[in-house]
Amino acid sequence: MKLHVLPAGPIQTNAYLLCAPERGEAVLIDAPGDIWEEVAPILQSAKCRLLELWLTHGHWDHTQGGAEVVRQSGAKVRAHAADRVLIETPAIMERFMGERLGLEPLHVDHWVTPGETLNLLGTTVEVRHVPGHCPGNVLFYFSALQAAFVGDALFNGNVGRTDLPGGDPAQLARSIREQIYTLPLETVVFPGHGEKTTVAAERAGNPYVSG
Numbered sequence: 001m002k003l004h005v006l007p008a009g010p011i012q013t014n015a016y017l018l019c020a021p022e023r024g025e026a027v028l029i030d031a032p033g034d035i036w037e038e039v040a041p042i043l044q045s046a047k048c049r050l051l052e053l054w055l056t057h058g059h060w061d062h063t064q065g066g067a068e069v070v071r072q073s074g075a076k077v078r079a080h081a082a083d084r085v086l087i088e089t090p091a092i093m094e095r096f097m098g099e100r101l102g103l104e105p106l107h108v109d110h111w112v113t114p115g116e117t118l119n120l121l122g123t124t125v126e127v128r129h130v131p132g133h134c135p136g137n138v139l140f141y142f143s144a145l146q147a148a149f150v151g152d153a154l155f156n157g158n159v160g161r162t163d164l165p166g167g168d169p170a171q172l173a174r175s176i177r178e179q180i181y182t183l184p185l186e187t188v189v190f191p192g193h194g195e196k197t198t199v200a201a202e203r204a205g206n207p208y209v210s211g
Helices: 036-046 066-073 081-088 092-097 169-180 199-205
Strands: 002-008 013-020 025-029 049-054 076-080 110-112 117-120 123-129 138-142 147-151 188-191
Touching: 002 036, 013 036, 013 188, 025 036, 036 049, 036 066, 049 066, 049 117, 076 081, 081 092, 123 169, 169 199
Parallel strands: 025 049, 049 076, 076 110, 147 188
Antiparallel strands: 002 013, 013 025, 117 123, 123 138, 138 147
């Protein structure tokens, strides 16, 4: 399996494209603005079809390119229902962002649940709910890859902001300790912004949430 890290959109939000060329399948995690322009040539080169788009949460910078991805690929969308209003009626985010974002609603084909196991790309993926930055923030844990894609819950040396509607600092800290820090220490953490890190590094040195 090949992982492509694709920062895109106005604030360089990380999208993650996982391709399994031997199966001709791919999954995209998060869809910042204009991400299809980066994804399409990779899919063509790898001879892969994008089967699904997985949203770590419903904030605009992770969903802005989602409608175009679905139009172009026919990918099915998965997300957590706690962010349903953000995903299906994204114009409400313009109220607290104070700007026109040109967001399109997304139809979610499957609402994920905590502890659910997804089977795709020839492997299994565990879904964990990590609210606090956003009510519907989830992580996708690939045990075979020793990798977790955590959205904006946890960053390299930092944590997600909690000053937006639905944010809760105490809940975020609890989510990080219970859902991220309980993953194997060697797990590589791929955040929604910035560089990757590991569970071990954050448990030992994150100044906001200690292990």
